[in-house]
Amino acid sequence: MAVTDVWARRATLARSIRLLSEFRFEQRDPARFYGALARDTAVMVADLWRGVHGTAPAGRTLVDVGGGPGYFAAAFAAAGMHYIGVEPDPAEMHAGPATDRGAATYLRASGTALPFADASVDICLSSNVAEHVRDPWRLGAEMLRVTRPGGLVVLSYTVWLGPFGGHETGLWHYLGGARAAARYTRKHGHAPKNNYGSSLFAVSAADGLRWAEGTGALLTAFPRYHPRWGWWMTRVPVLREFLVSNLVLVLTRPTGTGSTFPAG
Known part of the structure; x- marks a missing residue:
């Protein structure tokens, strides 16, 4: 069984349209948007685990790097996983259901210096965080490093040249990230939350694929929000930068590897 065989059956056009329709609620109703995204992500991660191991990930420990206000915690708990959220920004941690400490374990820490021992967790997830990190x-x-041999790393991020690369600045990022941020500031009277050069960076599909292939741990890569019949775009240079939109890298830590992996 290929790692994506189970998940591919759910990656339909209907799912893509449903998720796309939820994006319009990100600013005015984040609980609705992130709740829907969290449920979809939990199913995706569980299906990827089944694709590798043939069993459900119930009882496994999952670390969510950049878990934000914790909308993902309930979704992963419902799937039977032990959820640990990692978030460096205290304002983000207290902006949503992460404040319900009975629902999950949450740690304030940086994703580039995770407070876990080598090979100590089963699944390590990062959902739409890499584009906000200076050294993704x-x-x-x-x-x-922190994932056990045979475990899964699922790293998903927004591709800069895709239509959502500029986040709330819209398609203006095609004229340059700094210019898009300046236009947003003039229009709204404040800087965008995801400000180019400080909390938003230009990360390409090629960057992620080059890094993942260099680790020797890459299992597969595919566009997160596309139907299965559109996954071929990931294999086409240049085209993937504009059409993939959000790239998922799925890796596993091979048995017998040490604790050092290439960082770019």
């Missing part, structure tokens, strides 16, 4: 592949290397 150091984050990736840390995720691999």
Whole structure:
């Protein structure tokens, strides 16, 4: 069984349209948007685990790097996983259901210096965080370090040249990230939350694939929000930068590897 065989059956056009329709609620109703995304992500991660191991990940420990306000905690708990969220920003940690300490374990820490021993967790997830990190592949290397041999690393990020690369600045990022941020500030009277050069960076699909292939641990890569019949775009240079939108890298820590992995 290929790692994506189980998940591919759910990656339909109907799912893509449903998720796309939820994006319009990100700013005005984050609980609705992130709740839907969390449920979809929990199913994806569980299916990827089944694709590798043939069993459900119930009882496994999952670390969510950059877990934000904790909307993912309930979704992963419902799937039977032991959820640990990692978030460096205290404002983010207290902006949503992460404050319900009975629902999950939460740690304030950086994704580029995870407070876990080598090979200590079963699954390490990072959902839409790498584009907000100045050194995203150091984050990736840390995720691999803390994952047990045979475990899974699932790193998903927004591709800069895709339509959502500028986040709330819209398609203006095609004229340059700094210019898009300046236009947003003039229009709204404040800087965007995801400000280019400080909390938003230009990360390409090629960057992620190059790093993942260099680790020797890459299992597969695919566009997160596309139907299965659109996954071929990941294999086409240049085209993937504009059409993949969000890239998922799935890696496993091979048995017998040490604690050091390339960071870029």
